[in-house]
Amino acid sequence: MLLPKEITAKAKSLRPSLASAKPGSIRPQDTGILLGTLGERGPEVRASWEDVAVAIMAPRSGKTTSLAVPSILSAPGPVLLTSNKAAGDAYTATVDARSATGRVWTMDPQQIAHTEQAMWWDPLHDARDLPGARRLAGHFVTASVDASNATDFWSTAAANTLTALFLAAGADGRPITDVLGWLAQPADRAPIDILKANGLTAIAAQLQGTVSGAVETRDGIYETARQYAACLLDPGIAVWVTPSDTLPEFKPADFATSRDTLFLLSKDGGGSASALIAAAADSVMRSAVVQAERDGGRLDPPLLCILDEAANVCKIQDLPDLYSHLGSRGVIPITILQSYRQGQKCWGEAGMDAMWSAATIKVLGSGIDDADFADKLSRLVGEHDVESISHSTSESGRSTSTSMRQERILPPDQIRALPKGKALLLATGIKPALLQLRPWYKEPGAAAIGKASAAQTAAITDRARAKAGAAA
Numbered sequence: 001m002l003l004p005k006e007i008t009a010k011a012k013s014l015r016p017s018l019a020s021a022k023p024g025s026i027r028p029q030d031t032g033i034l035l036g037t038l039g040e041r042g043p044e045v046r047a048s049w050e051d052v053a054v055a056i057m058a059p060r061s062g063k064t065t066s067l068a069v070p071s072i073l074s075a076p077g078p079v080l081l082t083s084n085k086a087a088g089d090a091y092t093a094t095v096d097a098r099s100a101t102g103r104v105w106t107m108d109p110q111q112i113a114h115t116e117q118a119m120w121w122d123p124l125h126d127a128r129d130l131p132g133a134r135r136l137a138g139h140f141v142t143a144s145v146d147a148s149n150a151t152d153f154w155s156t157a158a159a160n161t162l163t164a165l166f167l168a169a170g171a172d173g174r175p176i177t178d179v180l181g182w183l184a185q186p187a188d189r190a191p192i193d194i195l196k197a198n199g200l201t202a203i204a205a206q207l208q209g210t211v212s213g214a215v216e217t218r219d220g221i222y223e224t225a226r227q228y229a230a231c232l233l234d235p236g237i238a239v240w241v242t243p244s245d246t247l248p249e250f251k252p253a254d255f256a257t258s259r260d261t262l263f264l265l266s267k268d269g270g271g272s273a274s275a276l277i278a279a280a281a282d283s284v285m286r287s288a289v290v291q292a293e294r295d296g297g298r299l300d301p302p303l304l305c306i307l308d309e310a311a312n313v314c315k316i317q318d319l320p321d322l323y324s325h326l327g328s329r330g331v332i333p334i335t336i337l338q339s340y341r342q343g344q345k346c347w348g349e350a351g352m353d354a355m356w357s358a359a360t361i362k363v364l365g366s367g368i369d370d371a372d373f374a375d376k377l378s379r380l381v382g383e384h385d386v387e388s389i390s391h392s393t394s395e396s397g398r399s400t401s402t403s404m405r406q407e408r409i410l411p412p413d414q415i416r417a418l419p420k421g422k423a424l425l426l427a428t429g430i431k432p433a434l435l436q437l438r439p440w441y442k443e444p445g446a447a448a449i450g451k452a453s454a455a456q457t458a459a460i461t462d463r464a465r466a467k468a469g470a471a472a
């Protein structure tokens with residue numbers, strides 16, 4: 001399914017723009033995303049333009065250099081990258097090359113790359129209906145608490161309150177930062193009046209109920225909501241999501257049909273901008289699906305979404321659900337995690353299980369140190385028959401008997417001992433395979449990319465120094 005001939009045929013069926021091209025004239029990178037080679041020097045193995053992937057490898061085992069960077073460099077269409085690093089990472093290695101393909105949008109509210117602000121994005125654009133506002137509120141909750149704590153009373157009530165306030169701000173054409181004022185003053189009637197004036201009477205009544213409820217309860221709910229929205233208090237962060245007269249607005253709907261690149265950079269943890277990063281990535285993927293439906297089903301060229309460090313900076317709550325329909329729309333997510341457990345912590349056991357099952361491509365690299373997970377993988381790879389010969393001696397002489405027994409093809413200890421640069425590929429419809437990864441720095445053209453990456457990294461340092469100098 002994933003070898004050159006099959007992947008080319010598949011690309012022709014998935015991408016109308018390639019349908020009439022002669023197979024020999026299609027560039028390999030247009031046929032799918034390179035995952036590695038089969039064995040040391042075997043054929044190239046690619047994910048198709050309807051696959052959805054999850055990659056799990058320990059830190060420094062090649063997630064960014066072997067998956068994120070090469071797939072971004074060869075992407076035929078728009079690209080989205082989330083990351084918590086810039087210098088010497090995917091951002092610096094790809095930003096120059098991608099500027100040649102289309103426009104580069106960098107959202108860097110926490111100054112990971114010390115990028116000067118050259119865009120703004122409106123998170124409330126998608127929050128003009130109840131499901132959209134609820135999703136946006138969900139991003140703030142998920143960025144702050146683990147899946148196991150997101151469903152208690154205070155979390156749920158705070159999420160409902162944020163939903164109502166986002167909805168009110170969106171309905172009234174206000175910036176998202178106006179919500180901070182309402183959170184600080186629960187007695188302010190403005191959001192309730194706006195909701196009513198916009199026919200959102202049930203939500204208005206619910207918000208009214210919270211505001212006029214027992215004071216301790218109300219204050220508890222509002223304080224929880226304030227904690228979730230705390231990153232917006234930072235003016236350096238807020239400015240990226242507040243309308244600007246001079247800077248261009250990033251519009252997810254236009255992005256889907258562009259050849260542009262969106263770099264979404266954030267630190268990890270509570271109070272970080274990761275809620276906004278997740279919200280932006282979510283908005284991009286959903287807008288792309290809507291666009292694909294308008295375009296007759298699939299985006300061509302497809303949208304590549306590299307969710308690097310996803311459990312740290314891109315905790316989209318319903319990513320597991322999204323997985324079941326993104327691929328068929330030409331929106332190709334690659335969620336990159338350090339361990340299965342990291343995914344469980346972020347999406348809950350059931351959520352991670354759902355994402356794992358929905359992923360048509362699973363890439364498992366070195367450093368899997370979780371015994372249960374290694375055993376699960378070993379069982380997925382399956383068993384084979386092994387002939388076993390036993391000798392016995394009896395009064396009638398020596399005899400030899402042959403029996404068959406079942407053995408794991410890849411025992412758990414071998415999975416845990418996978419060397420750096422190798423990965424196990426589990427893909428729907430094909431036998432498990434051992435891949436040789438292909439980091440960008442060992443590919444043709446590495447010298448130029450290395451040089452560009454070093455220059456970009458130096459530029460980050462310069463910008464950081466200039467700021468420190470200006471502040472001193």
Ligand SMILES: Nc1ncnc2c1ncn2[C@@H]1O[C@H](COP(=O)(O)OP(=O)(O)O)[C@@H](O)[C@H]1O
Nearest residue numbers: 057058059060061062063064065066439441450
């Ligand atoms: N340009 C390069 N040349 C040689 N090795 C590199 C280069 N860039 C990164 N590496 C090495 O590749 C390994 C994998 O890095 P990376 O893909 O960033 O890991 P991660 O899985 O944490 O994303 C690291 O050990 C790193 O030192």
Ligand SMILES: [Mg+2]
Nearest residue numbers: 063064065308
């Ligand atoms: Mg990395």
